[in-house]
Every structure is written in C-alpha cells, then in structure tokens.
Amino acid sequence: MKSVLITGIGGDIAQGVAAIIREQRPELRLIGVDMHEQHGGALFVDEFVKVPPAGAPEYLETIRSVLISRLVDVLIPMSEPELGVMAPLIHELGDSRCITSGKKVVAAGIDKLATIDALRNFGLPVPWTLAVGEELPSEYPCILKNRFGSGSRAVFSVMDNAEAAYLAKKYPDAIFQEMLEPAEREVTCAVYRRRDGAVASLLMLRRLAGGFTSWAQVIRDEATASMCQIIAEGLDLRGSMNIQLRLTDKGPRVFEINPRFSSTVLMRHRIGFSDVLWALEEAEGKSVVFPEIPQDRIMVRVQGATVSF
Secondary structure, X not given: OOEEEEOOOOOHHHHHHHHHHHHHOOOOEEEEXXXXXXXXXHHHOOEEEEOOOOOOOOHHHXXXXXXXXXXXXXXXXXXXHHHHHOHHHHHHHOOOOEOOOOHHHHHHHOEHHHHHHXXXXXOOOOOOEEEOOOOOOOOOOEEEEEOEOOXXXXXXXXXXXXXXXXXXXXXXXXEEEEOOOOHHHEEXXXXXXXXXXXXXXXXXXXXXXOOEEEEEEEOOOHHHXXXXXXXXXXXXXXXXXXXXXXXXXXXXXXXXXXXXXXXXXXXXXXXXXXXHHHHHHXXXXXXXXXXXXXXXXXXXXXXXXXXXX
C-alpha cells in the first residue's frame, strides 16, 4: 500500500482519520477530496482534489478518475451520503481496496427505520419509532430527527400534537422516536470486528457540544458490550462502526448506528483503540491484536486554528 484516498476531507472525521494515518503511516501518500475548498482539509493530505457532491450524477465517475489518475491503492469513504451511492464502486474495489463496515451495516445505518428493524430482528429491545406521515405519536415528549444521515445537530424535542404536526410538515423525511432518558447517560460505542470474527468494543460515556462528542469516559457495561457483539455479528460487520445508545432504567437502548468511522476516531486512537490502523493493516493482509483499554480513561476534544497565507 502506497496511497490512500479519503473522501469528505473538509469534515472533522476525515481530518481525524488523515491525522492518524499521517502520524502512524507517514510513508503513505494521502489524497483528500471534497466538494469545495473552504475548509482546512488540504492541510491534512498531500493532495486535495475538488469533486462534485455525492448526489451529483458525475460523482462516481469523478472518484473513479481520481483513483486511476493518482494510482490510489485504498479508498476510505467517510460519510453516509457517499456510502449511499458508492455500492457499485465498493463492489468493484473489494475489501482490500475499499475500507467500509460492510453492506449490511451500511444499509441498516443510513436509514434510521432500517436500524430499528434490524435491531428488532436480532431480538433486541428498541425505542418506538415512527416515520413522519404514518401517524402522530401517542406518547410525549418524544423527539423528531432526520431519517437519513447522522449526527445530533438536527434533533428536536416534541411536546404535543401541535408541535408534532408542525415539524412533520417541515421535515417530511424525518422520524418520531421515543425520548430515551436520562440524557446524561448517553454512550457512544466504537465497535470493530476483525476478519476472523473477533469483536472489540469501546464504550464511552459522553457529553455533546454542538452535535459532537466533547468529553468522553471509558466505561464497562456487560449488557451494552453484549448488545454490540450481537449487532456486529448480526450485521456481518467488516471493520469499524459506531453505535449510539442511552443507558436507561430498563437497560441500554440503541437509537443510531453510524456505518463509518465516527467523530471520536482521533480521541479513541489516543488511548489505543486504533480502528483506522487496524483497517489498513487488515487490508494489507496483516493480523490485528486488540489491546486492553483501562476503565475510566477520559478523552476531551480540543480546538486549534491555522492561518494560511
């Protein structure tokens, strides 16, 4: 392996992935792509290429052209919109040249109704979930959020039928979902499944700021770890995914699956959960050893800035 293409390099997750690779695998040439240049992504890669949005008809052909012209060995798609249209290219490249979580994880992760259906099929307890347009909720308070995509920035608390009807008209592609409490017991779970089937999970109690994990603490919870194992095996996880849940008084309840590396990727790498490196090593045919990560380790997100002339 000599070169890696990282999509969505203008985003924080892609930049975290690039920072890890540049630090630990400096021999690799990094190419980053995004649909505009007004970000710091070019600072994290050896070459930046502007490409159309993932929804554009010419997107896939443009990515193919970059792969060929730059002699790229491995592609790492970084966002749900890209994963949603990349199936033909992912199939062409195969597991050794395209790092993804696997088609079952992608299918279940990019559609939040499909997420709940998959969890229910595994016999796991789930929060009640309704597609907007089916009917109004019978229980309040609840939440409304986009059915497709991920992140915690476009989530609304809904207190009654009037708010539900108003938001349903404004966000017709959204879902209503049970409000899981308590909010301060939200956990983000990094889950990695090796090619031999072994699964490792890192459970992080977290605090959000601006839709991102700003503080996280490693915890132990057997019920949650068991749930992560069931989901990883049931969805035939290949590599890394992220599971979002809350520890309720009835036990852990999953509300989202991210079929990609998540915003904690750099934070968890710092304490030894190096799923980006594991994915690259397995793509090269190397074996991966999971480390033992101590409970109660704390990670925080820090801010920086660079001035370009």
